[in-house]
Amino acid sequence: MFKIDRHEVPIAIRALKTANVYEISGRKRIIVDTGMSDESYNELMAQGLSMESVDYIFLTHMHIDHIGSAHRMQQEFGIPVAMGEEDIKRVNAIKESPEDFRDSLLEIMRMNGTPSAITDQMIQRHFVLDHLDTYLRIEFDIHLKGNEEIIPGVRALSNPGHSPGSFSLYIAECSCLFSGDHILPGITPNISFYDDSTDMLGLYLESLKRTRTLSAKMVYPGHRSPFENANNRIDQLIAHHSERMKEIAGIASKWMTAYEVAESMRWSKERNLVSMNLMEMNFAIGEAISHLMHMEADGMLERKEENGLYLYRTP
Numbered sequence: 141m142f143k144i145d146r147h148e149v150p151i152a153i154r155a156l157k158t159a160n161v162y163e164i165s166g167r168k169r170i171i172v173d174t175g176m177s178d179e180s181y182n183e184l185m186a187q188g189l190s191m192e193s194v195d196y197i198f199l200t201h202m203h204i205d206h207i208g209s210a211h212r213m214q215q216e217f218g219i220p221v222a223m224g225e226e227d228i229k230r231v232n233a234i235k236e237s238p239e240d241f242r243d244s245l246l247e248i249m250r251m252n253g254t255p256s257a258i259t260d261q262m263i264q265r266h267f268v269l270d271h272l273d274t275y276l277r278i279e280f281d282i283h284l285k286g287n288e289e290i291i292p293g294v295r296a297l298s299n300p301g302h303s304p305g306s307f308s309l310y311i312a313e314c315s316c317l318f319s320g321d322h323i324l325p326g327i328t329p330n331i332s333f334y335d336d337s338t339d340m341l342g343l344y345l346e347s348l349k350r351t352r353t354l355s356a357k358m359v360y361p362g363h364r365s366p367f368e369n370a371n372n373r374i375d376q377l378i379a380h381h382s383e384r385m386k387e388i389a390g391i392a393s394k395w396m397t398a399y400e401v402a403e404s405m406r407w408s409k410e411r412n413l414v415s416m417n418l419m420e421m422n423f424a425i426g427e428a429i430s431h432l433m434h435m436e437a438d439g440m441l442e443r444k445e446e447n448g449l450y451l452y453r454t455p
């Protein structure tokens with residue numbers, strides 16, 4: 141029998157406000173995700189999270205609101221850290237040259253029509269460089285490839301899409317899925333790009349279908365409250381993305397950049413690109429790019445390159 145405890149900790153992301161940290165205790169103990177920063181860490185300590193006999197810190201993915209205080213737990217308590225190897229590669233690239241990592245992402249933004257007034261701001265304020273200290277200090281002891289039983293009864297499952305190396309944990313005994321940001325209640329996980337050629341939305345939709353075969357009864361997500369019936373939420377997410385693709389096909393009747401498509405897309409809370417803060421704008425343009433890349437890979441759109449810009453339209 142496993143005992144599951146949830147700790148909700150504050151994070152400095154306006155749209156999310158908090159992140160979840162879980163303790164899974166059986167014959168062995170795992171901590172799933174670690175919040176965003178020292179503020180999250182202090183909150184975990186205040187909530188009485190015990191670091192005694194923790195076997196692993198399992199990080200669902202590389203995003204800063206999930207790995208924030210892992211290096212402190214690792215260094216102060218000597219607990220090994222496990223994460224998906226594809227995300228570890230990205231963190232290693234950040235460690236090697238943070239500016240190159242940032243600039244390669246911004247170059248893709250630029251090629252997709254994002255005005256330099258915006259990319260210039262993103263150079264000044266970028267999530268990777270803003271939290272560089274966290275990325276530099278973390279070491280990965282276990283590189284997950286997928287489908288490992290990391291402790292008896294708990295399996296690590298690869299589900300790329302939200303990030304290249306996103307992972308979930310699945311406990312068959314209780315049909316419980318610790319989904320990270322792969323599946324969230326009430327909010328659609330952000331799907332963006334990490335390079336110029338990988339169809340991240342395609343990977344994500346495949347991951348959702350693979351997760352669906354588990355028919356997990358309980359989902360313990362990376363943000364917001366745990367909920368029942370994973371497949372119900374998976375069906376909503378798949379439907380959401382096909383709606384989004386229909387919307388985009390309607391917008392791209394003539395050659396357009398992803399940025400121009402993003403300007404015409406509907407965003408939650410009646411926002412538009414101009415009224416978003418920089419991080420939200422980053423997410424929105426990333427969403428447009430990942431949908432366009434997937435639609436092109438699937439033959440729903442065609443793409444050409446002109447004057448250093450990618451342009452898309454419905455054939």
Ligand SMILES: [Zn+2]
Nearest residue numbers: 201203302321
């Ligand atoms: Zn995330």
